Amino acid sequence: METIKKQASPKISFSTCTTREVLKLIGDQWTALVIYALESGTKRFSQLCSQIDGISRKMLTQTLRDLEYNGLVQRVVYPVIPPHVEYSLTPLGRTLIEPIGVLRQWAQEHLNEVEQARTEQEQTQRISVQEQVASIVQQR
């Protein structure tokens, strides 16, 4: 075994890494789905709630609040009884459609490979470090 060639490791400061930030924005369970649901246009709260399978009103509210706070979604309250509230993507929010689309695209192309890898992994046994070390100790 050759020692790894120390390619002057990038020393990337992960604390300021933008990847981290964008994942904080859309990396949770629901946010990307809400954006996805809003791609096709303005929706009401209840529409979103029924269209995004499995989301609770609480989580939908919370997710929409975050999106609004980050300037990705616009919320309009119509002062009528019963209340009528509409949500839509802001121009900034719409710029996220493409990146999320790329993710979905990747998923459509490669998710089956992931699935396949999983089932293969379940057959083969993992080698723990301890086992490896133990085996060479035994060989002496």
Add this chain to the structure above:
Amino acid sequence: METIKKQASPKISFSTCTTREVLKLIGDQWTALVIYALESGTKRFSQLCSQIDGISRKMLTQTLRDLEYNGLVQRVVYPVIPPHVEYSLTPLGRTLIEPIGVLRQWAQEHLNEVEQARTEQEQTQRISVQEQVASIVQQR
């Protein structure tokens, strides 16, 4: 206010939505960062641990296990004392570099706008539904 034109809502089955799946894969706090760190080549456990700022050994282990299980990362144990373990992206894992790059790209272009929206939002007061309803009730 016009009622929203019911554009025959897509009825997208979010339960089978691939966006959901891919976010389960890389949507957590650390996974995308580990992939990012492995883009530049094979790394040892301790290298990753020091390069990814703030990650604990526990989370790194867990994240790597998941990546391995999903066929995105390969783990090689060299039977020596002290143990030597190397991690690298599989071909499947490398296909994720581009989508994650698109996200990072988006972040670099738009994160300042998000930041700006946030500070603006902090100035203006949110209108709750209750307040709206209360105000029209009062007007009568």
Add this chain to the structure above:
DNA sequence: CGGAATCCTTTTGGATACTG
């Protein structure tokens, strides 16, 4: 209708100690 508030369970993740 679109929430807010409360309670409560589950999950997540850090700190620490131990191990071959």
Add this chain to the structure above:
DNA sequence: CAGTATCCAAAAGGATTCCG
């Protein structure tokens, strides 16, 4: 060195109730 195991605190998230 590269983990595993255990404990514990914090956070996430569901269910339910209440509200204008």
